[in-house]
Amino acid sequence: MNRRFKSLAATLSSVLLTLFGLTVLTFLIGRVMPVDPVIAAVGDNAPEDVILRARTEMGLDQPIPVQFLHYLYQLAHGDFGMSVLTKNPVAQDIVRFFPATFELATAALLLAALIGIPLGVWAAVRQGSFTDQAIRVVCLAGHSVPVFMLSLISLLVFYSALDIAPGPGRQDIIYDGMIDTVTGILTIDTLIAGDLGAFWDALAHMAQPVIILAYFSMAYIARMTRAFMIDALKGEFVITARAKGLTLTKVIWGHAFPTVAVQLVTVIALTYAGLLEGAVVTETVFSWPGIGQYLTVSLMNADMNPVIGTTLLIGLIYVGLNLIADILYRVLDPRVK
Amino acid sequence: MVSRRNFLIGGAALPFLSYIELADTAFAATPKDILVVAQQLDNMTSLDPHEGFEAVGGEVMSNMYQKLVRANSDNPDQVLPVVAASWEADADNKVFTFKLADAKFSSGAPVTGEDVAFSLQRAIKMNKSPAFIINQFGFTAENVESRIVAKDAKTVTLTTEQPTAISFLLFCLSANIGAIVEKKVVLANETNGDLGNAWLQKNSAGSGSFKLQAWKASESITLVLNENGPYKGNLKRVIIRHVVDPSSQMLMLQKGDVDIARDLTSEQLKALQSDDSIVLVRKQIASLVLISLNQNNANLAKPQVWQAVKWALDYEGMQKNIVPLTHAVHQSMEPAGFPGTVTDTPYKQDLEKAKALMAEAGLKDGFDITLDHYSAQPYPDLAQAIQANLGAIGIRVKLQSAENRQVLTKMRARGHEMALSAWGTDYFDPNSNAEVFCINKDNSDDAKKKPFAWRSSFKSDEFTAKAEAARDEKDPAKRLALYETLQRDFMANSPFAVMFQTTRTAACRKNVTGFQLGVLSEGNSYLETNKA
Numbered sequence: 001m002n003r004r005f006k007s008l009a010a011t012l013s014s015v016l017l018t019l020f021g022l023t024v025l026t027f028l029i030g031r032v033m034p035v036d037p038v039i040a041a042v043g044d045n046a047p048e049d050v051i052l053r054a055r056t057e058m059g060l061d062q063p064i065p066v067q068f069l070h071y072l073y074q075l076a077h078g079d080f081g082m083s084v085l086t087k088n089p090v091a092q093d094i095v096r097f098f099p100a101t102f103e104l105a106t107a108a109l110l111l112a113a114l115i116g117i118p119l120g121v122w123a124a125v126r127q128g129s130f131t132d133q134a135i136r137v138v139c140l141a142g143h144s145v146p147v148f149m150l151s152l153i154s155l156l157v158f159y160s161a162l163d164i165a166p167g168p169g170r171q172d173i174i175y176d177g178m179i180d181t182v183t184g185i186l187t188i189d190t191l192i193a194g195d196l197g198a199f200w201d202a203l204a205h206m207a208q209p210v211i212i213l214a215y216f217s218m219a220y221i222a223r224m225t226r227a228f229m230i231d232a233l234k235g236e237f238v239i240t241a242r243a244k245g246l247t248l249t250k251v252i253w254g255h256a257f258p259t260v261a262v263q264l265v266t267v268i269a270l271t272y273a274g275l276l277e278g279a280v281v282t283e284t285v286f287s288w289p290g291i292g293q294y295l296t297v298s299l300m301n302a303d304m305n306p307v308i309g310t311t312l313l314i315g316l317i318y319v320g321l322n323l324i325a326d327i328l329y330r331v332l333d334p335r336v337k
Numbered sequence: 338m339v340s341r342r343n344f345l346i347g348g349a350a351l352p353f354l355s356y357i358e359l360a361d362t363a364f365a366a367t368p369k370d371i372l373v374v375a376q377q378l379d380n381m382t383s384l385d386p387h388e389g390f391e392a393v394g395g396e397v398m399s400n401m402y403q404k405l406v407r408a409n410s411d412n413p414d415q416v417l418p419v420v421a422a423s424w425e426a427d428a429d430n431k432v433f434t435f436k437l438a439d440a441k442f443s444s445g446a447p448v449t450g451e452d453v454a455f456s457l458q459r460a461i462k463m464n465k466s467p468a469f470i471i472n473q474f475g476f477t478a479e480n481v482e483s484r485i486v487a488k489d490a491k492t493v494t495l496t497t498e499q500p501t502a503i504s505f506l507l508f509c510l511s512a513n514i515g516a517i518v519e520k521k522v523v524l525a526n527e528t529n530g531d532l533g534n535a536w537l538q539k540n541s542a543g544s545g546s547f548k549l550q551a552w553k554a555s556e557s558i559t560l561v562l563n564e565n566g567p568y569k570g571n572l573k574r575v576i577i578r579h580v581v582d583p584s585s586q587m588l589m590l591q592k593g594d595v596d597i598a599r600d601l602t603s604e605q606l607k608a609l610q611s612d613d614s615i616v617l618v619r620k621q622i623a624s625l626v627l628i629s630l631n632q633n634n635a636n637l638a639k640p641q642v643w644q645a646v647k648w649a650l651d652y653e654g655m656q657k658n659i660v661p662l663t664h665a666v667h668q669s670m671e672p673a674g675f676p677g678t679v680t681d682t683p684y685k686q687d688l689e690k691a692k693a694l695m696a697e698a699g700l701k702d703g704f705d706i707t708l709d710h711y712s713a714q715p716y717p718d719l720a721q722a723i724q725a726n727l728g729a730i731g732i733r734v735k736l737q738s739a740e741n742r743q744v745l746t747k748m749r750a751r752g753h754e755m756a757l758s759a760w761g762t763d764y765f766d767p768n769s770n771a772e773v774f775c776i777n778k779d780n781s782d783d784a785k786k787k788p789f790a791w792r793s794s795f796k797s798d799e800f801t802a803k804a805e806a807a808r809d810e811k812d813p814a815k816r817l818a819l820y821e822t823l824q825r826d827f828m829a830n831s832p833f834a835v836m837f838q839t840t841r842t843a844a845c846r847k848n849v850t851g852f853q854l855g856v857l858s859e860g861n862s863y864l865e866t867n868k869a
Contacts, residue, residue, distance in 0.1 A: 034739070034743045034746055034747065035740070035742045035743050035746050036742070036745075036746040036749065039742055039745060039746065039749075040382075040742065041382065042390070042465075042466045043390040043391060043466050044742075044745050045390065045466070045761070045763050045773075046390065046466035047466075047469045047786070048784075048785055048786055048787050049464075049785070050464070050465065050466050050468075050469075053464075083554075084382060085379075085380070085381070085382055085554065086554035086555070087382065087383060087535075087538050087539065087554075088554070093554070096553075097555075152584055155584075155585065155588055156588065159588060159592065160588050160591065160592060163592075166594075167585070167588060167589045167592060167594045168580060168582075168585045168588075168589060169578060169580075173367060173371065173373050173576050173578075173594075174368070176557070176559060176576055177550065177551060177559060284581045284582050285582050285584070285585055286585070287578065287579060287580045287581065287582070287585060289553070289555050289556040289579070293555055293581070294555060297379050297555060300379075300740060300742070301379075301380065301742065302742065
């Protein structure tokens, strides 16, 4: 019990330290950036008295340590401050933007894992064959072609030329304002509203960005799976299993894959975290109002409260997914127990 | 019996089959009574007309609110009546009386003198970014209730501190800061004495063509018809979708998913010129591209160098090769389309003349200098051309590219040497630009006023006096004549090389008619827009 408590306390303090470090770093970067946040708030042409007043109202006339302490005090009270651009509390903005990214990232990860893992295993089993080479080329393309190019080509082909996919955005304008936001995840909200037409529309709008993000992630997952699997297939336990006369399928999925699954947990967790950060380029091309766009626009306008809030959220995601990966390690690998 | 292999293949194909079926149902053209616009909505911070001061927000607000008068794009020397039916000045040019026409708010209530007086008083009391446009007439939070008065339901008087040209006052009242809000609604939503500011940032209470249904930052703005407003066309809704990427805007326009694309690039516009299904609506807007020479630099402080730079630039070449559809050569500090603007372009590239001027300045061997410029196109291309042009007369330019707010921040701190930037005019009167380019009375680092001239440490008592004289002239015709003289003087004797004026283009589908672009964003109007 005592050991468990100590372990929990150590994990918690490491999480808090990480988040504190992130806060300090982001705050300092925000303050040394060569952009005046007041200009973002009041406009470049605002008269000097308005600028001075806004600077005072935003607390930017205070010394940096005082500003930081004030910010920490706010954070401790669960207040991430206001966004200058959206005029909303940052927490409220995050609640609005994050579900769009979450929806995209989760669907992309599921698709990427469902295709990438079998593909990687197949390539490993057929190592050196034409199939292996073909999978490697597909994965290499997925990893090396810029996402914006893939996105634009996809729009050009499937939306513009073939007319089988909808254009940018999360939903068609005929559904504008018709679906109440409950979870922020449009596919779920449309189902809650009982509007199947809107549900299919939302799903169709997701298809292109999801497939592109999934392709990018799939390439990484498949390559890593292949590498892990090649190592596993060389293991003595695999040779033993084969010597015992087990079928190839049983050897691969029953004996070799479980050892790979442990390593894949980390790969998938990190891929998911990367997707949840918000894919700025994909979100931009597909006009997807996600956290990536929110963070970028805020950063470009030196609107630092959303930048710090979003960075903390991303930090939390990384820490959280790492924790989940650790737990899964214990479940999947008997040696850790 | 279905084999496992076939079952798996069938299962995998199923989602794709259902997806193809969707194509017929989900992706229909936009309805005829809904106008869909693709536009970048990044920089909007408020839809309160007495606070918002950005181009996109300004446009949205001007479609939701009416003002006493509005600028006339076809004849910039005049204003057109809107809520004001008529106006007159007293003999001293200090008391201005406005008689109101019949107009109704979106709530159905009539627009009264009380609403007009409250709105202008509110703008002064809140004192947000655009308030200077009308508080320059001597209105303060303390005196505004006695100086802006509703005499009756149809009459309002404004009393200025100094005798004022009525044309100057009217031009300023045509800005969004002069928007009329419904007093009762705004005060009903007041919190902590904010005069309804927090509420009006995301709601509307106006008498314009449309009212605000929803503003989802970085996503969309939805305007719905104000049944009591002036709009008489067939649109019931205008949906402005935040589409950042110009390529996406272009594809959506061509597919008919949006009716108007607002941020297409030069290359895309070139391609659309031959597209029969698209109509390009173009307008020169009040945004100038110019080079500022910081007078803190000893070399740049020499008037011969100002002249040499202006004669070294290949204005025509840059316009034709870099910005053919988005900018026109323009050299006055006042934008074309404004009252009294000089459209002469006396400067052409003359390298011999420029070299002679450099020699006259004692800088025959040239000098090294840094040019800060925006990183967004077309600025990097223009900067390279400028680098080549100035290199030909010995000025060795080092280019420094940065995001535009970084460049502006640096200029505000007078940290630049040369800067290539843009200047957007605030309101529809020549004083708007004349004031920022010419009137700099205190050039110290901690000056209370820091106009554009201050940022480049340029102080000219002569220009200050001339700009003030033009501003204060009561006779409208004489006033414009004074501004014309000032513009020519400024062109010849200032460290600012105005090069281009921006042209804005809205690409509309052929079935959309009547969309208007104004010289200022608040002139961008859906008032006469129809969709067939």
